[in-house]
Amino acid sequence: MKAELAYQKMYLIRKFEEKCFELFSDGHIKGTIHTCIGQEAVAVGVGANVNLEKDIVFSNHRGHGHFLATYGERKVFELFSEIMGKQSGLCHGYGGTQHIHYKNFYSNGIQGGIVPISTGMALAEKHKNSKALTVTFLGDGTFGEGVVYESFNIASKWSLPVVFCIENNFYAQTTPVEMAHSGKLSERGLLFGIKTFKDTSNNITSIYNTAKEAFAFVRTKGIPVILYTETYRLSPHSKGDDFRDKKEIDKMKAIDPLITVEHQLEENDANKIKVKIDIMIEEAAKKAIESTKSKFVDLN
Amino acid sequence: MKRNKTNCLKDLNAALHSVFEDNDNVILIGEDLFDPYGGAFKVTAGLSTKFPDRVHSSPISEAAITGIGIGSAMRGQKVIVEIMFGDFITLAFDQIVNHAAKFPYIYGKYLNIPIVIRTPMGGYRGYGPTHSQSLEKHLLGIPGITVVAINHFFSPGQLLLNAIDANKPVIFVENKTLYPMKVGMNNDKLNIKTTDDYFPCTILCNNNEIEKTDVSIISYGGVSKIIELLMVKMANEEIWIDCIFVTEISNIELTCDLIENLKSENLLFIEEGTEKFNWSSGIIAELAKKNDNKEYQYFSISAMDYIIPASLDAELEVLPSLENIKNQIMEIL
Numbered sequence: 001m002k003a004e005l006a007y008q009k010m011y012l013i014r015k016f017e018e019k020c021f022e023l024f025s026d027g028h029i030k031g032t033i034h035t036c037i038g039q040e041a042v043a044v045g046v047g048a049n050v051n052l053e054k055d056i057v058f059s060n061h062r063g064h065g066h067f068l069a070t071y072g073e074r075k076v077f078e079l080f081s082e083i084m085g086k087q088s089g090l091c092h093g094y095g096g097t098q099h100i101h102y103k104n105f106y107s108n109g110i111q112g113g114i115v116p117i118s119t120g121m122a123l124a125e126k127h128k129n130s131k132a133l134t135v136t137f138l139g140d141g142t143f144g145e146g147v148v149y150e151s152f153n154i155a156s157k158w159s160l161p162v163v164f165c166i167e168n169n170f171y172a173q174t175t176p177v178e179m180a181h182s183g184k185l186s187e188r189g190l191l192f193g194i195k196t197f198k199d200t201s202n203n204i205t206s207i208y209n210t211a212k213e214a215f216a217f218v219r220t221k222g223i224p225v226i227l228y229t230e231t232y233r234l235s236p237h238s239k240g241d242d243f244r245d246k247k248e249i250d251k252m253k254a255i256d257p258l259i260t261v262e263h264q265l266e267e268n269d270a271n272k273i274k275v276k277i278d279i280m281i282e283e284a285a286k287k288a289i290e291s292t293k294s295k296f297v298d299l300n
Numbered sequence: 301m302k303r304n305k306t307n308c309l310k311d312l313n314a315a316l317h318s319v320f321e322d323n324d325n326v327i328l329i330g331e332d333l334f335d336p337y338g339g340a341f342k343v344t345a346g347l348s349t350k351f352p353d354r355v356h357s358s359p360i361s362e363a364a365i366t367g368i369g370i371g372s373a374m375r376g377q378k379v380i381v382e383i384m385f386g387d388f389i390t391l392a393f394d395q396i397v398n399h400a401a402k403f404p405y406i407y408g409k410y411l412n413i414p415i416v417i418r419t420p421m422g423g424y425r426g427y428g429p430t431h432s433q434s435l436e437k438h439l440l441g442i443p444g445i446t447v448v449a450i451n452h453f454f455s456p457g458q459l460l461l462n463a464i465d466a467n468k469p470v471i472f473v474e475n476k477t478l479y480p481m482k483v484g485m486n487n488d489k490l491n492i493k494t495t496d497d498y499f500p501c502t503i504l505c506n507n508n509e510i511e512k513t514d515v516s517i518i519s520y521g522g523v524s525k526i527i528e529l530l531m532v533k534m535a536n537e538e539i540w541i542d543c544i545f546v547t548e549i550s551n552i553e554l555t556c557d558l559i560e561n562l563k564s565e566n567l568l569f570i571e572e573g574t575e576k577f578n579w580s581s582g583i584i585a586e587l588a589k590k591n592d593n594k595e596y597q598y599f600s601i602s603a604m605d606y607i608i609p610a611s612l613d614a615e616l617e618v619l620p621s622l623e624n625i626k627n628q629i630m631e632i633l
Contacts (some may be wrong), residue, residue, distance in 0.1 A: 056375070092408030101407035106374075108406075110398045116364040117399055120371020127327065127354075127377060147394075150364030158356065299410040 141172025
C-alpha cells in the first residue's frame, strides 16, 4: 500500500477522533465515545482489503476508524452529525457513535453479540452465492463472551466466509488481558480449526499485507479465518481518565504507527495531506454543529 | 390453506413445507433437525430431506443460532430458528432484546428483519422444572418483538405463515400439548367467530342468545383445550361464558379492544405461565389505566409461582386445570 495513501487514510481517522474529543469537551457530543487513536493501522490495513462493492463490515463500539477506512471515507460530515444526534446523521441521529449502518457497514455496541450476527450475514451471502466476505471486528475483551466461541465453532463447521479480525489492544476498558484471559488469544482459532493470520507489528504495511493474505484465503477457500492483530490505543477507553501506567502510554506514543508512516514521506507531502484533511475535518464538524437536531420519529 | 382433519403438528409441518417450496430464500436453523429424527417434536420432519441446503442442524448453541438467524435475516434470507424447548430461550435473550428488537430501529431507517423464532412451551407432561415452562411472559413488552401463540381453534400452520410473512422478529410459541390436537373445535355446541386481524383471534360463546354472560374469559395458548371443554360443561349447568382467545399476545391494544365487546363484567384471565407480573397483569393494568368507569372485576388463573415439579401428579396441582378454573368460576358467581 502506498505510503501517501496509508498516511492519508490513517491521518483522517486520527484527526476525526481528536476532533471528537474537542466536540465532547465543548458539549456538542453528549453521552460517550470510544475512539481508536493509535489503532489506525489495523483499521486502514484491514479496511484497504475490503471490496467496497459487496463485502460486509460489522464493527463494534469503537468503530469510527473501521467506518472511515471502508464505507465511510466520504461520509465524514454525516458521521459527525450522527455522533452529535443530528438529522443529517447517517442514521438520523438514532444510532449515535456505536450503532452505525451505511451500505454494507454495520455496528452495534454489545460485546460478543455482534459475532453471531456477522456469522449469520456470511451464511446469507453464502446462500446467495454473492462471494461477499464478512469482516467482523473483535477486541480482546470480546473473548470473555461465550457466544464468540459458539460462532467460531459454527463458522468453521459450516464453512462460512468470515474474517474475524481481532484487535488486541491489551485492555478491555480498565481490565488488562493478563487478568481476563487464560491461554493465548492468538490461539483461540486453533481450537476450531480456523486458520489464523497473526500480525503483532501495529505497522500499516505489515498489517495490509497480512490482511491481504487472509482475505485472499477466505475468497479462495470460502472458509473463515482469524486475523489476529496487536495494537494499542493511545486514548482512554471512552472519554474519562486513563488509569493505565503513564510510562507505558508514553512508550507507545513514541512508536505511534501514524508517525512511523509520516516519516516515510517527504515533509512537504505529509504537510499537504495534513492541511487538506485538517480543513476538511473542521468544515465537516462545523457543518454538523450547525445542523438540525434529530427529533423523535416513530419508524413503525 | 386446506383445512383437513389435521392435527396442529401436521398443520405446522405442512405450512413449513409450503413456505420452503414457495420461497427459495427461506432457511431453517435449529438443533437435531435432520431426518429421520426430524426435530425433537417432529414439526420440521421431512424438510432436511427435501431441502438439504436450507436446513441447518446446529450444535447446542441457542445464542449463536439466534444471532446467526438475525444476521441472515438482515441480508435477505427469511429465517426460521427453532429453539428446541421454550425453557432454553433464556439463552437467546441478549440476541432477542439487544439485536433482533433493535436493528429495525437503531439505524434511523426501518429495517425488515424477517425472523421467526419458533419454540415449544408448556407442561402437563411430567418433563420437570426445566422442560415444562411457559416463559413467553418474559418476552412481552419488548419494543420491536412480536409474540404469537398458537391454539387449536385457528390453523397453527396459517398463523406460522402469517408470522413468516410479517417480515419482523416474531417469537412463535407452540404449546406442546396442542401438537396432537385436531385443528378446529371438537364440538358443535359453542358459537365460534374468528376476527380478521393479521394474527386472528377466536371469539367463543356457549350461548349466543343472551346479552350478558356470567363470566368472560380472556386467554391464549395451550389451555384452549381446557377452555373448550369447560365452556361446554358450564353450558350444561346454564353458566354462560364468552371468551376471547388471542394469538398475538404482545398486542395489548388489540386485546383490550376485544375485551370491550365481551358480555360480562367478570373478567377471568387464564394462562399457563406463572402468576406474578404475567400477561394478564399487563392487560389488567392497561384496562385500569383507561379510567373509564367500567365496573370490571378481575380474576386470573395461572400456574402457581413455583417450580413445575417432575412428578406428574404434583405438576397437575401447580398448573391451571379444569377443576381450578371451574372452582374459580363458582366463586365468582
